[in-house]
Amino acid sequence: MPGRNDEDNKPVAVTTSLFMHPASSPHAKTVFWGMLATRPDRRGEKIALLLGAQAIVHMWEKEGARGFMTGVRQDNASSAALCNRLGISDTDWTYSVCIDPEMLGRKNLTK
Ligand SMILES: CC(C)(COP(=O)(O)OP(=O)(O)OC[C@H]1O[C@@H](n2cnc3c(N)ncnc32)[C@H](O)[C@@H]1OP(=O)(O)O)[C@@H](O)C(=O)NCCC(=O)NCCS
Structure with a gap:
């Protein structure tokens, strides 16, 4: 999970990209990209x-990778605008997507 730290070495923003389809899939080279989050006091600086x-x-x-996809909640206008700026329309x-909560937990990582 790449990210950026500030001068105090505290995390400022994070993102994640992962291949999530088997090699035999037509979507094998499509990446699930996103899960961007910027620390509230540093938002609006174009960091994300x-x-x-x-x-x-x-x-x-x-x-x-040759394709990028993500998921944005309908009420998350700032995230949708950000994705659109980056060409993900x-x-x-x-x-x-099926997620095993026992394996991944139930916490929301970006909010
Ligand atoms: C969405 C989020 C990551 C944006 O981070 P950020 O570093 O402040 O964003 P940036 O400064 O790089 O903004 C880039 C673009 O995103 C869009 N954007 C960012 N914040 C916005 C807001 N509050 N309202 C509308 N558009 C917004 C704009 O298009 C902006 O470019 P512009 O100002 O030139 O139009 C941040 O608000 C956040 O961490 N939100 C909570 C976590 C979250 O919802 N993540 C997305 C999960 S899908």
């Missing part, structure tokens, strides 16, 4: 914009 862009470039150039796709 830059970090999100760096993650896309890294995954494309170093890891062979809205679609009518419905995407279902």
